[in-house]
Amino acid sequence: MHWRALSEEAPGPKWAGLFAEYWPDYKRWWLKEGDTARASYLESRRALKEHMPEIVPLYDELCDLAGGGDQAARFLSFYCPPPYLAGCSQAIWPGKEPVMVRNYDYNPNAFDSLILHTGWQGRRVLGTSDGLWGLVDGMNDAGLAISLTFGGRRVVGDGFGVPLILRYVLQTCATAEEAGAVLARVPTHMSYNVTVLDAKRHYLTAMMAPDRPAVITHAAVATNHQENVEWVSHARFTATVERERFLLQRLTLHRDPEEKFIGAFLKPPLYSTAFDAGFGTLYTAVYRPRLQQMEVRWPGTTWSFAMDDFNEGRRQVQIPGAA
Structure with missing residues (x-):
């Protein structure tokens, strides 16, 4: 890539x-x-x-x-776009400097492969681009970080593609509470789980859907289902329940230190090579919103960014399992 x-x-x-x-x-x-x-x-x-x-x-x-x-x-406008699915795992590591970590599992041929740093409308935003102004994960200069996963439901309705909703949150919100209010009211065209973490260490996960009100939770982990598994074959194929259980164990039973917790995203069961089915892991993103730092990781490679000292550049990365 x-x-x-x-x-x-x-x-x-x-x-x-x-x-x-x-x-x-x-x-x-x-x-x-x-x-x-x-x-x-x-x-x-x-x-x-x-x-x-x-x-x-x-x-x-x-x-x-x-x-x-x-x-x-x-x-x-991202309004009522064609439906699309992704895999993904995301979690909040609640240390002294809390960290948001996520894997983005998707088709490498339908991805921007772009880290975008903008100062649009007076608000600096740094994140992974989708649709050239939407974001699948990102952070703003108020110390708010955000990430999405597919919610594991087939229903499609009238609403926006969620990457634009993430952009909107980062352009207009400074806290998890403000973000939750936006995620509860803006309509989405498919079901997604959106996790936010702010500079005061507050976090939440919004389970958004086009056919029912969003559910705002204090969940620190999100994979590819919501309160219950509804699309059984998709859940089995993506191992969404197993990935959620694995992350919850890392946060509760084992209490992994930060680097070990992040490293788990680069290995099975979180890391996927199912590229033939469009659900291989394209990257692992690490956000430290209080420090205004972001990393993009692949096995053996890390690319670091800072909000206040952003360096443009290019990287060619060999993704394990990708053609």
Whole structure:
């Protein structure tokens, strides 16, 4: 995998160049069910204005940089996108300096491979890109970290792709409590578990769904089911219950030290090589929100970032088990 780390204080030529590069592939994915299967521009912008009004000016700016086309604007709204599944495990290690750790299990051919550092709307945000302004995990300069896992349910409804919801949380929230309020009210198009950790060491996990109210919990661990396993075959294939149990044991029965706990994400049963089925582990992310530090790890390799001293760069990484 070829990874990049890019920083741009305000939306500009770097982001426009990324969009021009990625858009052909994203457009094929976005149109795979046909143009009429996706929400109209007016419907998409209206939904953004209703549920995430603070970032509408940023959205408009990005649409302009993307060329102002109808399909690009509808895609960038993340409203009612095509359904997609991921694996993933995430947990909070509650030490003196609490740490959020996550594995992202997904198809390497449908991934941005991009660490994005932005200062949009006066709020610095650092995280792993999805859709070029959405995030699958990230952290802001208020010391709030966030990460997602798929919730293990088939139902699809009217709502936003969750990576944009994560961006919205980091753009507008400073605490876990504020994030929980947002996650409880913004509609999602599929079921996801979103975990947040703030600088005061408060954390929560929101079990979001398109067909029922979000459940806000004090869970420190999230894998790929919610309160109960509903999609049995998916749960068996991804070993979601086994991964959850393993992490809970590491946090309670064994009380692993920080580095041992993080290292467990780079080994089975958390680390996956099921790339043929689209659920191999692409990376392990480590967030230390109080210290404003992030690491991306692979077996034998670590790439470190700091909010206040971010260095752009490129990495070529060999992922075990990936073609």
